[in-house]
Structure formats: C-alpha cells, structure tokens
Amino acid sequence: QVQLVESGGGSVQVGGSLRLSCTASGRVLGSYSAGWFRQAQGKEREFVAGTSWSGATTYYSDSTKGRFAISGDWAKRTMFLQMNSLKPDDTGVYSCATAQRLPPTKQAREYDYWGQGTQVTVSS
Numbered sequence: 001q002v003q004l005v006e007s008g009g010g011s012v013q014v015g016g017s018l019r020l021s022c023t024a025s026g027r028v029l030g031s032y033s034a035g036w037f038r039q040a041q042g043k044e045r046e047f048v049a050g051t052s053w054s055g056a057t058t059y060y061s062d063s064t065k066g067r068f069a070i071s072g073d074w075a076k077r078t079m080f081l082q083m084n085s086l087k088p089d090d091t092g093v094y095s096c097a098t099a100q101r102l103p104p105t106k107q108a109r110e111y112d113y114w115g116q117g118t119q120v121t122v123s124s
Helices: none
Strands: 002-006 010-012 020-028 035-041 047-051 057-062 068-073 078-083 092-099 120-122
Touching: 002 092, 010 068, 020 035, 020 092, 020 120, 035 068, 035 078, 047 068, 047 078, 057 068
Parallel strands: 010 120
Antiparallel strands: 002 020, 020 078, 035 047, 035 092, 047 057, 068 078, 092 120
C-alpha cells in the first residue's frame, strides 16, 4: 500500500503561481511513475503531468506544457508541481497518483494509488 498526501493548494489570481506537494509513504519502492491529475467541477478528471519516480522522464498535457513543472525530492518521497501563469481553466481539485509501470502515462486507470486532492482556484 502507498499513501499519498497533497498540499499547497489555494486561491490565486490569474497569472499567479502555486507549488503543490505530494508526499508518499508506505511501499513506495513498488511505484515506478507518478503523476498529477485535476478535476474541475462537473468535468472529467484530466491528466496534468507525469514523471518516472527517478525524475528522468517527464510528461505534460498540452494545456500545461511550458507553464507547469513536475519534479521531486525522491529521497524524501515528495513530488512537486510548480504551476506558473495560472489561468481560470486551471481551477480544480489536484490529485497525485502513483503507478507500477513505466513510462508515465496520461491514463488515470493505469494509476494504482491516489491522494485525496487539494483545491486550486484561479480567479480573474
């Protein structure tokens, strides 16, 4: 079992920045990749960014590429999502997840463990 806890969400104005954290505990060594997803109210869950657990491979959605950056302090089992130039469409609940596969994937069904999520609200 892997437990994931997100933090760092909040409210920000358009163009602002936030940094999300995801701390993992439990049998993390069995997880080979990790990702961030978001879900806006009334919409389906959407892939945001993914990474191999080593950090060697990263992957972004078209809507976040160039604005968001995924990274990690793997020794501390913590993954980050730096979000810059935020837009109202970035509003949603952001969740981190881990998967026992490589390379990282956009498909939520491929992920095994999920955090509870943290709310991000971008206002104009």
